[in-house]
Amino acid sequence: xxxxxxxxxVTVEVDGQRVEVPEASTVLQAIRAAxxxxxxxxxxxxxxxxxxxxxxxxxxxxxxxxxxxxIRRVEPGMRxxxxxxxxxxxxxxxxxxxxxxxxxxLAPDVQRYAAEYGARPERWQPFAQEGARARRAPKVDNDLxxxxxxxxxxxxxxxxxxxxxxxxxxxIAVAGRGLGARIDPGFDLPLPDSxxxxxxxxxxxxxxxxxxxxxxFEMRRAGTWEEGRQQVVTxxxxxxxxxxxxxxHVQDNRIVKVTAPLDDPVTRGFLCVKGRFGWxxxxxxxxxxPGSEAEPSTPxxxx
Amino acid sequence: MSAIPFRGxxxxxxxxxxxxxxxxxxxxxxxxxWGHLGPEERVGRRDLLLPALWAAQEARGWISxxxxxxxxxxxxxxxxxxxxxxxxxxxxxxxxxPRRMIHLCDDIVCMLRxxxxxxxxxxxxxxxxxxxxAHGETYAQRSLPDGTNSPEGSLPPVGWSRSPCLGQCxxxxxxxxxxxxxxxxxxxxxxxxxxxxxxxEEGPAEATSPPPHLGWKGEGxxxxxxxxxxxxxxSLEDYRSLGxxxxxxxxxxxxxxxxxxxxxxxxxIGRGGAAFPTGRKWALAAREPPPRYVVCNADESEPGTFKDxxxxxxxPFSVIEGLTIAGYAVGAERGYLYVRGEYPEAYRTVVQALExxxxxxxxxxxxxxxxxxxxxxxxxxxxxxxxGEETALFNSIEGFRGEPRNRPPFPTQVGLxxxxxxxxxxxxxxxxxxILARGGEWYAHLGTERSRGTKLVCVSGHVVRPGLYExxxxxxxxxVVEDLAGGVPAGGRVQAVLCGGAxxxxxxxxxxxxxxxxxxxxxxxxxxxxxxxxxxxxxxDLWAVVERIARFFRDESCGQCVPCRxxxxxxxxxxxxxxxxxxxxxxxxxxxxxxxxxxxxDASICGLGQLAPNAVxxxxxxxxxxx
Numbered sequence: 002x003x004x005x006x007x008x009x010x011v012t013v014e015v016d017g018q019r020v021e022v023p024e025a026s027t028v029l030q031a032i033r034a035a036x037x038x039x040x041x042x043x044x045x046x047x048x049x050x051x052x053x054x055x056x057x058x059x060x061x062x063x064x065x066x067x068x069x070x071x072i073r074r075v076e077p078g079m080r081x082x083x084x085x086x087x088x089x090x091x092x093x094x095x096x097x098x099x100x101x102x103x104x105x106x107l108a109p110d111v112q113r114y115a116a117e118y119g120a121r122p123e124r125w126q127p128f129a130q131e132g133a134r135a136r137r138a139p140k141v142d143n144d145l146x147x148x149x150x151x152x153x154x155x156x157x158x159x160x161x162x163x164x165x166x167x168x169x170x171x172x173i174a175v176a177g178r179g180l181g182a183r184i185d186p187g188f189d190l191p192l193p194d195s196x197x198x199x200x201x202x203x204x205x206x207x208x209x210x211x212x213x214x215x216x217x218f219e220m221r222r223a224g225t226w227e228e229g230r231q232q233v234v235t236x237x238x239x240x241x242x243x244x245x246x247x248x249x250h251v252q253d254n255r256i257v258k259v260t261a262p263l264d265d266p267v268t269r270g271f272l273c274v275k276g277r278f279g280w281x282x283x284x285x286x287x288x289x290x291p292g293s294e295a296e297p298s299t300p301x302x303x304x
Numbered sequence: 305m306s307a308i309p310f311r312g313x314x315x316x317x318x319x320x321x322x323x324x325x326x327x328x329x330x331x332x333x334x335x336x337x338w339g340h341l342g343p344e345e346r347v348g349r350r351d352l353l354l355p356a357l358w359a360a361q362e363a364r365g366w367i368s369x370x371x372x373x374x375x376x377x378x379x380x381x382x383x384x385x386x387x388x389x390x391x392x393x394x395x396x397x398x399x400x401x402p403r404r405m406i407h408l409c410d411d412i413v414c415m416l417r418x419x420x421x422x423x424x425x426x427x428x429x430x431x432x433x434x435x436x437x438a439h440g441e442t443y444a445q446r447s448l449p450d451g452t453n454s455p456e457g458s459l460p461p462v463g464w465s466r467s468p469c470l471g472q473c474x475x476x477x478x479x480x481x482x483x484x485x486x487x488x489x490x491x492x493x494x495x496x497x498x499x500x501x502x503x504x505e506e507g508p509a510e511a512t513s514p515p516p517h518l519g520w521k522g523e524g525x526x527x528x529x530x531x532x533x534x535x536x537x538x539s540l541e542d543y544r545s546l547g548x549x550x551x552x553x554x555x556x557x558x559x560x561x562x563x564x565x566x567x568x569x570x571x572x573i574g575r576g577g578a579a580f581p582t583g584r585k586w587a588l589a590a591r592e593p594p595p596r597y598v599v600c601n602a603d604e605s606e607p608g609t610f611k612d613x614x615x616x617x618x619x620p621f622s623v624i625e626g627l628t629i630a631g632y633a634v635g636a637e638r639g640y641l642y643v644r645g646e647y648p649e650a651y652r653t654v655v656q657a658l659e660x661x662x663x664x665x666x667x668x669x670x671x672x673x674x675x676x677x678x679x680x681x682x683x684x685x686x687x688x689x690x691x692g693e694e695t696a697l698f699n700s701i702e703g704f705r706g707e708p709r710n711r712p713p714f715p716t717q718v719g720l721x722x723x724x725x726x727x728x729x730x731x732x733x734x735x736x737x738x739i740l741a742r743g744g745e746w747y748a749h750l751g752t753e754r755s756r757g758t759k760l761v762c763v764s765g766h767v768v769r770p771g772l773y774e775x776x777x778x779x780x781x782x783x784v785v786e787d788l789a790g791g792v793p794a795g796g797r798v799q800a801v802l803c804g805g806a807x808x809x810x811x812x813x814x815x816x817x818x819x820x821x822x823x824x825x826x827x828x829x830x831x832x833x834x835x836x837x838x839x840x841x842x843x844x845d846l847w848a849v850v851e852r853i854a855r856f857f858r859d860e861s862c863g864q865c866v867p868c869r870x871x872x873x874x875x876x877x878x879x880x881x882x883x884x885x886x887x888x889x890x891x892x893x894x895x896x897x898x899x900x901x902x903x904x905x906d907a908s909i910c911g912l913g914q915l916a917p918n919a920v921x922x923x924x925x926x927x928x929x930x931x
Contacts (some may be wrong), residue, residue, distance in 0.1 A: 051710075052710045052909070053864050053865050053866075053909070054865070054866055055865050055866055055867055055907040055908070055909070056866075058906070058907050066905065066906050066907070066908075066914065067906045067907050069710065069909075072710050073710075073712075074712075087902075087906060090899065090902065090903060090906075091867070091902075091903045091906050091907040094867070094871075094899065094900065094903040094907075095866045095867060095903070095907065098866050098867065098870035098871060098874065099866055099870065101870065101874070102870045102873070124896065125874055125877070125896075127881075128874075128877040128878055128880070128881045129877060130873075130876075130877050130880070154866075155863065155864075155866075155869070165310065165311070168312070169310060169311040169312035170312050170315070170316075171310065171312060171316065171382035171384060171385060172382070172384055173384050174382070174384040174385045174387065174388035175388050175705065175863075176384075176387055176388045176391040176392075177391050177392070177863070178391070178392050178394075178688070178861070178862055178863050179858065179859065179860070179861040179862065179863040179869060179872070180858070180861070180863065180869060180870070180873055181863070182862075182863030182864075182869065185384065185387060185388070185391075186383075186384050187372070187382075187383040187384040187386070187387035187388075188369050188372070188383075188387055188398065194319075195319075195383075195384070196312070196315055196316045196319055196382060196383070196384070198315065
């Protein structure tokens with residue numbers, strides 16, 4: 002028998018509204034408790050916050066600089082303002098800077114914030130230096146997922162999902178520095194030569210399609226990927242006794258992608274290679290669909 | 305190996321064991337890092353990663369895949385992580401590179417002294433500069449991860465790259481070559497050396513490096529420079545004969561609390577740039593639970609700044625004594641001294657001085673017969689300005705990428721190895737022994753209301769006597785520039801003075817009567833920063849200076865947060881555009897720059913991004929209205 006121990010409450014003020022939250026809460030949690038919200042990119046509900054994208058910045062009374070809401074802990078009496086001109090300038094600029102440096106056309110969150118804050122990345126275009134923006138071909142070195150680093154906003158979510166917070170594979174890390182920083186398995190090795198176990202949990206947390214299932218990547222190229230026509234069917238993974246809940250994304254009566262719901266207490270949105278990628282047998286022997294000839298019947302090694 | 309460093313280690317280890325062993329040279333170099341540690345004791349010692357990477361690099365000229373895999377096997381680390389750390393540092397190479405690399409300083413002051421002509425010389429003889437590929441596309445081993453077909457056979461014996469400020473501004477043009485720093489270089493002298501190196505010869509014998517020009521003026525001086533140049537730097541006898549270790553003796557006699565109070569009474573504020581009261585910092589750390597650490601930040605990398613190098617090269621015991629007293633006051637048993645990678649002489653001197661201090665019982669267990677036990681480890685940076693940011697420095701020592709941490713929590717609560725830590729600049733620590741020896745009250749009567757004591761000032765650029773000068777706080781900047789450094793040579797006049805390094809502020813000639821003090825500079829919207837004064841005469845192309853500053857921040861951003869990673873690039877592009885426009889500042893461009901600057905100041909994680917727009921914006925005050 003366990004008794005739930007309640008953490009002491011702290012009172013803070015969000016845009017003039019008083020709200021009580023448990024002691025170790027973040028400013029973001031307090032903002033949401035007050036019924037408000039701020040944009041987030043590197044923040045992911047099941048990963049530890051790291052506060053690097055800076056799109057969630059807010060004003061905190063007494064602080065010289067703005068404060069990243071996702072990582073800053075509340076303090077008694079803290080006064081937070083989420084909608085000042087200063088805050089909005091920073092949010093707009095962060096989005097503009099991202100859009101001016103990488104391809105965010107498949108990043109729905111970035112797109113939404115860009116519209117909301119009126120980002121105009123084209124302002125920077127006339128001055129852009131040759132070579133300052135990466136031009137890298139997508140890395141297609143395995144049959145399960147593709148790395149399109151030109152879309153990467155360096156939110157570190159994939160690195161955290163690959164490491165001790167979820168998968169414990171530690172197959173990728175941030176390499177290089179500054180504008181040259183990038184996600185890398187070490188010495189730019191192909192993924193099959195890395196410690197990757199192809200669970201695809203990095204793909205699951207990527208907000209920009211820099212990491213994308215190969216089927217989705219190929220269907221996008223062929224112009225046949227149409228999310229509006231897809232249905233999501235929830236089922237249970239057939240492989241082992243854990244019984245992970247799966248969301249099958251179905252287009253034209255064919256599975257085109259598998260994800261897991263974030264709110265599932267068993268998976269928290271994470272799967273293994275079999276659950277995420279081991280569905281092509283469903284269509285084995287049926288009429289060929291998009292990309293079906295390239296689809297593997299079994300995943301590569303490392304199992 | 306039975307120790308399991310992390311879940312998932314089994315898969316990683318299987319892969320690592322398939323990588324061929326490193327060369328015997330690499331292997332021996334790594335063994336020296338492991339020292340007496342048995343295989344079991346190495347696992348989890350992530351703090352040995354940077355020393356191991358240095359060793360691998362020195363053994364082969366770059367960090368090979370087999371050497372990196374060997375490091376992973378010994379320390380129990382994933383390859384991706386180790387590569388991520390190695391590729392972070394400018395002095396470490398993760399692909400084949402000539403064994404002899406010339407890192408030519410082309411930063412502000414060396415640029416004024418004609419570094420570009422030297423770059424042309426190197427270009428003529430050695431081709432394009434070798435820089436880390438910006439996007440990691442060219443690793444030569446990609447198709448041969450077994451490491452068998454090393455492409456080194458085709459590498460030339462000498463290569464070169466451009467370097468940020470090497471901290472030799474009083475005697476440039478400077479170049480870092482292996483464990484040596486070449487000084488006062490001319491194109492002819494450099495060409496002669498390069499020709500010799502290409503022939504496989506060592507080249508002309510090393511001229512002994514010219515001593516730094518030192519000077520002082522005003523009450524209480526010389527305090528920090530009293531021994532510099534007058535003693536043999538690694539002679540403990542010399543140090544003691546001129547007052548050395550009297551501070552520690554007094555501290556041990558009065559106890560840690562009274563030592564702390566003495567430092568608080570002195571009014572000493574940090575000399576690294578932030579000017580935080582040292583006594584308060586120590587008190588904050590001391591009240592947290594043990595184990596606690598003290599750290600000396602000797603990652604001096606602010607362009608135009610060389611005071612910490614001179615102290616470490618000429619009077620290392622004063623810094624060691626200061627850190628020992630800090631350890632005593634804070635209640636730490638271990639201190640770390642992190643020297644920037646571009647300071648090989650300072651590193652060697654400190655290592656020797658530590659050995660001497662240890663042998664004489666000033667470090668180790670039961671120091672001078674008391675209950676106080678304390679020792680210091682030296683760590684060497686590997687080319688990253690951002691590691692001077694204190695939390696990035698902790699990460700660097702711990703073997704992580706030198707990325708600054710979000711704060712709070714502050715280092716006094718969660719610092720090195722996640723323990724309470726007091727971290728101080730070299731000059732700050734050098735102030736501590738005299739404060740203890742002569743009393744905090746004596747020290748507090750020097751200087752001004754909010755800036756107590758004396759200050760080291762690095763003067764470089766267009767002056768008769770570039771050098772390191774010590775003055776009590778409150779002396780007008782003009783006194784330092786004109787009386788001590790001799791002013792602009794040959795009838796020239798000052799166009800502007802950059803105060804505080806690349807993160808600093810331009811002062812105009814009419815502002816030079818400002819007292820050198822935190823409060824007076826603050827009132828002018830400037831800051832003392834690291835204590836660098838770079839003087840530019842009326843013929844200087846200041847747009848070139850401003851563009852070099854913008855490039856410096858673009859190159860040194862760690863890349864973690866968006867405002868700094870992309871913002872420093874956009875700032876550089878705008879400055880380049882303004883410069884092309886010949887000095888007329890278009891209001892649209894100015895608006896963009898100011899907007900960007902506000903966001904970088906407001907939303908960057910650390911001081912690098914927050915201060916990166918400082919000098920650029922302050923230049924617009926006067927550059928914009930030039931004809």
